[in-house]
Amino acid sequence: MTSYLIKGVSVLGGEPADLLIRDGVIAAGGRADEVIDAEGLVALPGLVDLHTHLREPGREDAETVETGSRAAALGGYTAVFAMANTSPVADTAGVVEQVWRLGREAGLVDVQPIGAVTVGLAGKQLAELGAMATSAAGVRIFSDDGHCVADPRLMRRALEYVKAFDGIIAQHAEEPRLTEGAQMHEGKVSTRLGLTGWPAVAEEAIIARDVLLAEHVGSRLHVCHVSTAGSVEVLRHAKARGVRVTAEVTPHHLLLTDELAASYDPVYKVNPPLRTAADVQALRQALVDGVIDIVATDHAPHAVEDKECEWAYARPGMVGLETALPVVLSVLGEQWELIAERMSRAPARIAGLTGHGTDLAAGTPANLTLVDPSARRVVDPAGLASRSRNTPYAGTTLPGRIVATFLRGEPTVLDGKAVK
Numbered sequence: 001m002t003s004y005l006i007k008g009v010s011v012l013g014g015e016p017a018d019l020l021i022r023d024g025v026i027a028a029g030g031r032a033d034e035v036i037d038a039e040g041l042v043a044l045p046g047l048v049d050l051h052t053h054l055r056e057p058g059r060e061d062a063e064t065v066e067t068g069s070r071a072a073a074l075g076g077y078t079a080v081f082a083m084a085n086t087s088p089v090a091d092t093a094g095v096v097e098q099v100w101r102l103g104r105e106a107g108l109v110d111v112q113p114i115g116a117v118t119v120g121l122a123g124k125q126l127a128e129l130g131a132m133a134t135s136a137a138g139v140r141i142f143s144d145d146g147h148c149v150a151d152p153r154l155m156r157r158a159l160e161y162v163k164a165f166d167g168i169i170a171q172h173a174e175e176p177r178l179t180e181g182a183q184m185h186e187g188k189v190s191t192r193l194g195l196t197g198w199p200a201v202a203e204e205a206i207i208a209r210d211v212l213l214a215e216h217v218g219s220r221l222h223v224c225h226v227s228t229a230g231s232v233e234v235l236r237h238a239k240a241r242g243v244r245v246t247a248e249v250t251p252h253h254l255l256l257t258d259e260l261a262a263s264y265d266p267v268y269k270v271n272p273p274l275r276t277a278a279d280v281q282a283l284r285q286a287l288v289d290g291v292i293d294i295v296a297t298d299h300a301p302h303a304v305e306d307k308e309c310e311w312a313y314a315r316p317g318m319v320g321l322e323t324a325l326p327v328v329l330s331v332l333g334e335q336w337e338l339i340a341e342r343m344s345r346a347p348a349r350i351a352g353l354t355g356h357g358t359d360l361a362a363g364t365p366a367n368l369t370l371v372d373p374s375a376r377r378v379v380d381p382a383g384l385a386s387r388s389r390n391t392p393y394a395g396t397t398l399p400g401r402i403v404a405t406f407l408r409g410e411p412t413v414l415d416g417k418a419v420k
């Protein structure tokens with residue numbers, strides 16, 4: 001195994017130092033086979049994404065485990081959690097093991113499958129959570145993402161079931177009766193455009209219900225893609241009460257607003273929808289003060305025919321793995337400790353993922369990424385490694401370039417290019 005000396009790198013924004021990677025771990029000192037001149041680069045623990053759609057099995061035309069893994073590595077990630085809304089749905093041990101095995105075969109990031117909460121995401125009957133937990137994939141997080149577990153009794157049962165093995169229910173918080181026919185955020189812009197609105201309360205009502213259920217059961221709840229200022233207040237209240245709840249925000253909800261829908265360009269259609277500037281401000285503040293624990297991409301690749309059509313017919317979702325860190329850098333600035341916490345350590349801790357999200361001390365697994373914060377990049381959809389092109393940042397200049405990524409000491413990205 002090739003050893004690497006990363007010379008003059010700023011670990012988490014600290015003073016320049018040398019970092020040695022040997023036999024898959026960060027080593028204390030000594031010689032190396034290869035030297036990487038890392039002057040001006042920052043080393044972060046490899047990023048961990050708790051919310052990725054890899055589309056395999058079923059929609060390999062939009063993404064595969066391999067192409068999504070490559071996009072993740074290029075974005076600085078060393079682990080991603082694959083959502084269950086595939087076809088067939090990842091609601092059995094067989095499907096989660098398939099995704100897990102495909103991830104190992106690709107070997108670019110650790111792919112951890114998320115299991116569905118209900119059979120077929122239909123919200124009627126619990127899926128075989130225990131069988132998925134004890135499968136080779138060792139599933140700990142369950143989600144019907146794309147759909148809300150709307151039935152409160154089923155949600156309660158799911159929380160009770162996973163409590164036995166300290167599992168997590170990750171909820172897509174959307175009261176379906178309040179979002180029937182919804183096309184975008186309900187507000188001034190939707191009124192002006194004449195599009196049916198997705199009100200903030202549809203998210204907030206489910207989060208409020210679920211934190212109370214999680215408290216009642218004493219189980220762990222994770223809230224996917226929080227998008228409103230009101231949701232932040234509900235979470236703040238729940239955390240103050242000691243409820244076992246964690247929450248994520250996406251890069252796009254930290255940057256973009258519902259005004260973009262005025263273009264009628266479906267690249268801006270996403271679930272939950274882009275909200276107002278006031279929501280964006282509240283989400284940024286919540287990420288800084290910890291009410292929101294992590295950034296998760298909600299990388300949602302879609303084939304051209306599902307995106308380049310009329311707004312009403314377009315599928316919701318945006319690709320995000322390759323732009324997440326640059327977007328977060330543009331929002332937070334070079335707050336490296338905070339970025340490492342929200343994009344690597346906290347997600348690894350929430351998921352119980354060992355070997356990722358470390359402090360890069362000697363002896364820890366060499367899962368890390370090197371970033372050039374001074375570089376600027378104009379996002380070119382054609383240059384993405386993802387099989388889909390639905391990025392809302394086409395033509396936008398973003399700060400930060402991911403120069404290299406290492407998974408257990410093996411480079412997956414070097415010189416900004418995927419190694420395989």
Ligand SMILES: NC(=O)N[C@@H](CC(=O)O)C(=O)O
Pocket residue numbers: 053085145146147172269270271272298300301315316317318
């Ligand atoms: N986030 C999205 O806009 N899309 C997700 C599922 C969903 O949450 O609707 C997808 O799978 O495409």
